[in-house]
Amino acid sequence: MSADLFATRPWLRHYDPGVPPTLAITPAPLPELLRRAADRFADTTAIAFYGRIISYARLWEEANRFARGLLAIGFQPGERAVILLPNIPQAVIAYYGVLLAGGIVVLANPIFDAEGFAHEVRDSAATTVIALSMFYRLVEQVRAELPFPRLIYTNLKEYLPSSQRILFTLLRQEREGHRVPAEQAAQAHWFQHVLAAGASGDLPALHADDPAVILYTSGTTGAAKGVLHRHASLYANTCQTRAWYADADEGNERVLCAIPFSHAYGMTACMNVGIALGATMILLPTFETHNVLHTIRRERPTFFPGVPPMYAALNEVRDVRKYGLSSLKSCLSGAAPLPIEVQEGFERITRSRLVEGYGLTEAGPVTHANPLRGARRAGTIGLPLPNTEARVVDLQSGVDLPPGAIGELLVRGPQLMAGYWRNPQATAETITADGWLRTGDVARMLPDGYFQIIERKKEMIIAGDYNIYPRDLEEALYEHPTVIDAAVVGVPLPDGRTEIRAFVVTRPGERVSEAEVFAFLRERLNLPVMPEKIEFREALPRSFIGKLLRWRLIEELLQRERNT
Structure with missing residues (x-):
């Protein structure tokens, strides 16, 4: 390896043993991951779902059958298919089936409202929707306005063990709304029927540069x-x-898949990486704290990619060690900043390694991570992954900045998106002519090559002559023994000033006054501007993946001001 490479990429010196500085990646169609896993680990369990197990050989067969079944009912290569499913076996089969059929997967958020779902169907010009039967009200509402040609329903119970399937039919199907009314059911295809229709037939040739997935x-x-x-x-x-x-240990790892596959992080870090490892994917349709703990005790996962609210929720469970969390080896946190208190608390109760990573949907999504075994830097996103370049540039001029200086983080690598779907202007604004992705995150590179995210560029608060970074205040708030969640926002006022507001969530049953929190902040921070008010909440608005939605807090405050 040339000395020049280590000089320009100082982070390479801190890689764990066994992590190569560069990878010789031969571009390939994504289903090659599943085909190779089926060849190497045919009898290994690919999916564990509430007692039902599916081998890699069976998963590969069902993905191919689904692909042929799609073509048999009129789906054409290049068309878009929206997948509206939680983490269930059908989601993996449909994802790879659509790709094998030459289609483009559109991953939809299972907790969307009609407006959000309709936007994805309309914007992608989808011809096919594959949905869970319990979402039929949402689907039928959108289909009345956007009559897409094909609709495929599947029931949650279809891949449960037979005994659980019977209990589900008797106790849950009607009560939870999983049954599609006869009139709507007659106008849709059903997952198992599509599989049956794919018993034979040819599949199109796939190429690495074909479009594969649209994520909104x-x-x-x-x-x-x-x-x-x-x-x-x-x-x-x-x-x-x-x-x-x-x-x-390929073929022997077990990945807890609690992050929705409909999010880029769940799609890559749980599903695609799990398949690349020949690992058993332990599927959880929803994240319910005690259900997760029971699953860990029963299934003994070794890897748990997650987001900070997931780890924080497990930290708060009384007597959590009784669930036997010792099987966990490595946990990679992404999608949002990982508070140090959450990281230390989780490692204390599990004895596993929890490290912070970083990425964005436009980058596949993973670009950075702290070493899983070597030196990590608390409060940083770690090091760029192999074959990933990263630099920090001045926020105004775009000129490269030296280590330690704060500017915008840019990344470049083979994992970058092709562009925004049918939006060349947004693509040109985000990807430079020489292939660098503007992340929109304010960051700095430390002298040893670790990177630290300071704040989203759009969320940095400009208060008078000062730039205030919400994460600095939020980290300090997290240190308070009663605080389990925190957010800081800047609220624009009619006179042109920006007011800083803080929101905190305390542990159930514990009380703290606004004055006490203010005093706590002043002891820990020496900032020229502090929050003007601290508001206590039962919960903070977050996306389905756990990302803090500051804009909702700002909208709520502005609406409150308008009303008064």
């Missing part, structure tokens, strides 16, 4: 754009992230 991202600003990834970029990011688990 609003970040924290509310403006949803479709991020288009080709097979090559998602395949590359899977290889990069898999390489970070240098000591993984």
Whole structure:
């Protein structure tokens, strides 16, 4: 390895043993991951779902049958298919089935309202929707306005063990709304029927540069754009992230899949990396704290990719060690900043390694992570993954900045998106002519190559002559023994000033006054501007993946001001 590479990428010196400085990635269609896993680990359990197990050979067969079944009912290569499913076996089969049929997967948020779901269907010009039967009211409402040609329903019970399937039919199906009314059911295809229709037939040839997946991202600003990834970029990011688990035992790992596959992080870090490892994917349709703990005790996962609210929720469970969390080896936190208190608390109760990573939907999504075995830097996002370049540039001029200086983080690598779906202007604003992705995050690179996110550029608070970074205040708030969640926002006032507001959530049953929190902040921070008010909440608005939605807090405050 050339000395020049280590000089320009100082982070390479801090990689865990076994993590290569660069990867020789030969671009390939994404289903190659599943085909290779089926060849190497045919009888290994690919999916564990409430007692039902599916081998890699069976999963590969069902994905191919679903692909042929799609083509048999009229689906054409290049068309878009929206998948509206939680983490259930059908989600994995449908994802790879659509890709094998030459289609483009559109991953929809299972907790969308009609407006958000309709936007994705309309904007992607989807011809097919694959949905859970309990979402039929949402689907039928949108279909009345946007009559897409094909609708495929599937019931949650279809892949449960037979005994649980019977109990589900008797006790849950009607009560929870899983039964589609006969009139609507007659106008839809059903998942098992599509599989049956795919017993034979040819599949189209796939290429690495074919479009593969559209993920809609609003970040924290509310403006949803479709991020288009080709097979090559998602395949590359899977290889990069898999390489970070240098000591993984292929064919013997078990991944707890609690992050929705409909989010880029769940899609890559749980599903695609899990398949690349030949690991057992333990599927959880929803994150319910005690259900997760029972699943950990029963299924003994070794890897648990997650988001900070998940780890924080487990930390708060009384006598949590009785669930036997010792099987966990490595936990990679993403999608939101990981508070140090959450990290230390989780490691204390599990004896596992929890590290913070970083990424964005436009980058597949993983670009950075702290070493899983070596030196990590608390409060940083760690090091760029193999084959990933990163630099920090001046917020105004775009000139490269030296280590320690604060500016905008730019990244470049094979995992970057092809662009925003049918939005060349937004693409040009985000990706430079020489292939660098503007992340919109204010960051700095430390002298040893670790990176630290200071704040989203759009969320930095300009108060008079000062730049205030909400995360500094939030980290300090997290240190208070009664605080379990916190948010800081800047609220624009009619006179042009910006007022800083803080929101905190305290542990159930524990009380603290606003004056006590103010005093606590002043002891820990020496900032020229402090929050003007601290508001106590039972919960803070977060996306389905756990990302803090500051814009909702700001909108609420502005609406409150208008009303008064």
